[in-house]
Amino acid sequence: MxxxxxxxxxxxxxxxxxxxxxxxRLLVSAIWLAGCSALVALLMYLLGAPExxxxxxxxxxxxxxxxxxxxxxxxxxxxxxxxxxxxxxIPWVLVIGLIALIGWLVIAQLSDGALAGQxxxxxxxxxxxxxxxxxLLQVAIIFAGVLGMMGLLAEGKKRHVEETPGSDEEKx
Amino acid sequence: MNIYIPHIILxxxxxxxxxxxxxxxxxxxxxxxIVALQIMVKGAMLALVLAGRETSQPGLxxxxxxxxxxxxxxxxVIGLTLAVQIRRRFGSLDVKDLTRLKR
Amino acid sequence: MSTPxxxxxxxxxxxxxxxxxxxxxGDRTEKISHTxxxxxxxxxxxxxxxxxxxxxxxxxxxxxxGGVFGPISFxxxxxxxxxxxxxxFIGSLAVIFSVNYMHGEKQLSRYYAYMLFFIGAMVGLVLTxxxxxxxFFWEITALCSYALISFNSDDPKAVxxxxxxxxxxxxxGIGLLLGALALYIYTGQMDFNxxxxxxxxxxxxxxxxxxxxxxxxxxxxxxxFPFQTWLPDAMEAPTPISALIHAATMVNAGVYLLARxxxxxxEVPGWTLxxxxxxxxxxxxxxxxxxxxxxxxxxxxxxxxxxxxxxxYAVGSxxxxxxxxxxxxxxxxxxxxxxxxxxxxxxxxxxxxxxxGGLGKQMPFTRVVFIIGALALAGIPVLNGFxxxxxxxxxxxxxxxxxxxxxxxxxxxxxxxTYRMVSMVFYGESHSHAHGDAGLAMKIALxxxxxxxxxxxxxxxxFAKLLSTETTLPYHGIEAASTFxxxxxxxxxxxxxxxxVVVLGLLGWVFRSKLSGLGRALRGLGWAADNSFGFxxxxxxxxxxxxSAAEGLxxxxxxxxxxxxxxxxxxxxxxxxxxxxxx
Numbered sequence: 086m087x088x089x090x091x092x093x094x095x096x097x098x099x100x101x102x103x104x105x106x107x108x109x110r111l112l113v114s115a116i117w118l119a120g121c122s123a124l125v126a127l128l129m130y131l132l133g134a135p136e137x138x139x140x141x142x143x144x145x146x147x148x149x150x151x152x153x154x155x156x157x158x159x160x161x162x163x164x165x166x167x168x169x170x171x172x173x174x175i176p177w178v179l180v181i182g183l184i185a186l187i188g189w190l191v192i193a194q195l196s197d198g199a200l201a202g203q204x205x206x207x208x209x210x211x212x213x214x215x216x217x218x219x220x221l222l223q224v225a226i227i228f229a230g231v232l233g234m235m236g237l238l239a240e241g242k243k244r245h246v247e248e249t250p251g252s253d254e255e256k257x
Numbered sequence: 258m259n260i261y262i263p264h265i266i267l268x269x270x271x272x273x274x275x276x277x278x279x280x281x282x283x284x285x286x287x288x289x290x291i292v293a294l295q296i297m298v299k300g301a302m303l304a305l306v307l308a309g310r311e312t313s314q315p316g317l318x319x320x321x322x323x324x325x326x327x328x329x330x331x332x333x334v335i336g337l338t339l340a341v342q343i344r345r346r347f348g349s350l351d352v353k354d355l356t357r358l359k360r
Numbered sequence: 361m362s363t364p365x366x367x368x369x370x371x372x373x374x375x376x377x378x379x380x381x382x383x384x385x386g387d388r389t390e391k392i393s394h395t396x397x398x399x400x401x402x403x404x405x406x407x408x409x410x411x412x413x414x415x416x417x418x419x420x421x422x423x424x425x426g427g428v429f430g431p432i433s434f435x436x437x438x439x440x441x442x443x444x445x446x447x448x449f450i451g452s453l454a455v456i457f458s459v460n461y462m463h464g465e466k467q468l469s470r471y472y473a474y475m476l477f478f479i480g481a482m483v484g485l486v487l488t489x490x491x492x493x494x495x496f497f498w499e500i501t502a503l504c505s506y507a508l509i510s511f512n513s514d515d516p517k518a519v520x521x522x523x524x525x526x527x528x529x530x531x532x533g534i535g536l537l538l539g540a541l542a543l544y545i546y547t548g549q550m551d552f553n554x555x556x557x558x559x560x561x562x563x564x565x566x567x568x569x570x571x572x573x574x575x576x577x578x579x580x581x582x583x584x585f586p587f588q589t590w591l592p593d594a595m596e597a598p599t600p601i602s603a604l605i606h607a608a609t610m611v612n613a614g615v616y617l618l619a620r621x622x623x624x625x626x627e628v629p630g631w632t633l634x635x636x637x638x639x640x641x642x643x644x645x646x647x648x649x650x651x652x653x654x655x656x657x658x659x660x661x662x663x664x665x666x667x668x669x670x671x672x673y674a675v676g677s678x679x680x681x682x683x684x685x686x687x688x689x690x691x692x693x694x695x696x697x698x699x700x701x702x703x704x705x706x707x708x709x710x711x712x713x714x715x716x717g718g719l720g721k722q723m724p725f726t727r728v729v730f731i732i733g734a735l736a737l738a739g740i741p742v743l744n745g746f747x748x749x750x751x752x753x754x755x756x757x758x759x760x761x762x763x764x765x766x767x768x769x770x771x772x773x774x775x776x777x778t779y780r781m782v783s784m785v786f787y788g789e790s791h792s793h794a795h796g797d798a799g800l801a802m803k804i805a806l807x808x809x810x811x812x813x814x815x816x817x818x819x820x821x822x823f824a825k826l827l828s829t830e831t832t833l834p835y836h837g838i839e840a841a842s843t844f845x846x847x848x849x850x851x852x853x854x855x856x857x858x859x860x861v862v863v864l865g866l867l868g869w870v871f872r873s874k875l876s877g878l879g880r881a882l883r884g885l886g887w888a889a890d891n892s893f894g895f896x897x898x899x900x901x902x903x904x905x906x907x908s909a910a911e912g913l914x915x916x917x918x919x920x921x922x923x924x925x926x927x928x929x930x931x932x933x934x935x936x937x938x939x940x941x942x943x
Contacts, residue, residue, distance in 0.1 A: 091265050099269060106289060114288075115292070121296065123336070132306055132307060134310070134318065134319050140323060146293070146324055152337055156315075156340060157335075159341050160340055160341050161344060170280065170922050171922050180279045181275075183936070184274070186937060187274075188267075188271050190939065191267060192268075197331045208320070211319070212316070212323070215320075216320045216321075223328075226327060227327065238338060238342070239337060282925050285922075
């Protein structure tokens with residue numbers, strides 16, 4: 086009977102996603118994205134992964150939404166009811182082809198059984214000892230992201246820096 | 258054929274992927290592009306967690322999903338920063354106005 | 361950590377640390393860049409010399425990356441350590457030379473950073489026993505070589521030379537990667553000592569592919585036939601770079617590769633013959649091109665290609681020791697020649713030999729060291745070039761007597777163009793004025809190399825011991841012998857014949873006016889040599905073809921994001937369809 090929760094959460098996530106991309110205003114789009122994140126987090130909790138569900142909820146529905154709201158406020162909230170630049174059938178053909186192929190490849194080979202039982206692996210053990218390289222790489226990625234953002238947001242400072250070496254050479 | 262939970266989850270994951278790809282192909286606004294990327298990544302995460310559960314290694318599945326979340330969030334950060342800068346320099350977030358790489 | 365591990369880490373890590381430090385310090389003061397670069401290079405050379413005392417056949421593991429990458433392992437065996445010492449020692453001399461040569465240039469931090477980065481990568485390349493790591497270091501040396509050749513990025517010729525070098529050596533890199541993957545598929549790990557011990561672990565049909573692929577990689581890296589055209593165009597680099605990269609280190613990587621993998625591939629049918637032929641053809645072709653070139657650095661570049669041809673010829677004939685001994689001599693005297701040429705070019709301001717002449721009186725120190733290097737190159741007795749070249753000729757004689765005749769002619773040609781070079785630059789009428797002799801830093805760099813050219817042949821015995829089967833290289837079959845024993849082999853009839861031909865070559869230039877009849881008869885050959893036997897034309901044709909194909913594909917660049925995504929998704933669809941078909 087519990088399969089009904091899965092179906093509801095799944096359908097809800099899909100609906101939120103479709104609404105997110107077809108919304109006219111960007112702020113509304115961001116809100117629907119938050120909803121999609123929350124429902125996906127619920128799905129992951131139901132699958133027996135509570136730690137990642139919490140992380141996904143706080144990052145996806147919290148951090149990313151705040152980021153979007155920030156960016157939309159700075160960049161302007163225009164409506165996007167403009168026609169699609171590609172010929173109409175191309176997106177549909179590609180997407181349906183992709184889903185059909187992947188679906189056929191994977192689901193057809195899935196074993197017919199129901200959900201497998203709970204595993205024996207501890208999340209913390211897996212994260213900190215087996216995949217410690219992953220953690221290091223994540224730290225590196227975060228560093229790179231922060232540096233990139235700072236570099237991208239630095240405007241007007243560049244011309245200043247280029248002038249000083251020139252004057253140094255004139256003195257030397 | 259009976260519908261089991263793994264089928265539902267995988268179905269949702271692939272459909273989310275499809276929604277994201279369609280949005281990438283059919284949108285004209287840069288910020289919508291970032292939204293589409295986020296949706297695709299959620300599908301991938303679901304598939305990873307399910308895979309972890311099916312091979313009785315839920316810890317490993319979650320760890321990989323965590324890496325994906327971190328990477329994807331940084332992508333969103335940089336993407337939104339880029340969008341803001343583009344809005345400042347070019348005055349528009351519409352893809353049709355950003356064709357300077359055309360030769 | 362054991363002593364060899366510490367020393368290896370120092371020899372590899374000090375240049376890289378120096379590169380980061382020099383780059384971070386930036387271009388504020390010229391003197392700081394010079395000083396830092398020299399300090400790090402010299403420290404690395406000291407560490408390398410220390411490694412000489414710690415050689416052994418066991419590998420040292422620094423970290424384990426698991427999975428496909430395998431452990432980061434280095435083996436301080438004789439072959440690797442000797443090349444690492446050459447790289448760091450001559451590298452530090454080139455850095456010291458640059459203090460004078462690059463005086464007043466801009467962006468020195470970029471120059472020194474790339475130079476140190478290159479030295480470290482070369483050390484890693486020869487010391488590692490993990491094939492994937494070897495590919496990784498190989499690519500780093502190619503990158504640094506490109507960056508340094510096109511250092512004067514305002515000069516389109518320099519940039520073109522750098523791009524050409526990069527493209528041609530990258531072809532080889534692919535061969536190396538395929539070899540690494542093949543090894544992993546059949547043995548489950550990346551340590552090539554497994555392959556050297558038993559070449560049959562790789563599938564019998566795949567081994568020839570690997571063998572010839574590695575030959576292509578080595579030929580591209582060492583500018584052998586048919587890839588010889590990138591090296592002369594790379595002479596747009598500043599001269600210390602030419603000395604370092606194109607005489608003493610990077611081009612040796614190809615010869616190193618062939619020597620290292622010889623035990624695995626020498627049973628592959630036709631491989632040793634192919635290697636020998638590549639070396640033979642290159643040696644002769646390049647010697648001919650050197651004899652007609654007028655740009656001083658071009659003559660030296662062709663001469664490098666020709667001497668590398670001798671080394672490759674030796675490997676093909678089975679004389680691993682002879683090839684490595686000549687590699688040692690060549691690194692020393694070729695670096696000497698390049699650096700001395702750099703001093704001349706720096707003082708006179710041109711590379712064209714027809715505008716030089718009579719510089720012997722104006723630059724006495726440079727003349728002396730240049731002549732020492734030239735005598736070594738020509739193979740005059742007592743200098744190190746003589747002993748190693750004669751060893752190669754003896755090995756070739758045993759393997760295939762007909763090739764010996766051709767190689768002796770090559771030695772005569774070498775003497776001819778060497779004497780031509782010396783006389784055009786230092787003797788005769790003076791066409792231009794030199795701004796004084798070489799500077800102090802230049803002299804400090806040149807003196808040890810000149811000394812080396814006079815004496816490294818005395819190290820033949822210890823060198824053989826370093827490479828021998830008992831001490832470090834279990835699969836190559838080199839026997840240790842005393843210096844006297846090795847040199848005694850050289851003094852024999854074939855050597856006398858070779859000496860006679862060399863003297864004939866020298867006299868050929870001296871009496872060139874009397875031989876003008878012969879000169880006219882060979883003019884057709886000279887014209888062909890000047891046009892590098894048509895290879896430049898082939899290169900230009902290929903570049904033109906690729907450019908026009910690229911022009912045709914321009915229409916796909918619409919600049920619209922959505923079309924780009926269509927391309928990505930369509931590609932993904934095709935890949936998944938292929939997977940689905942195979943499932």
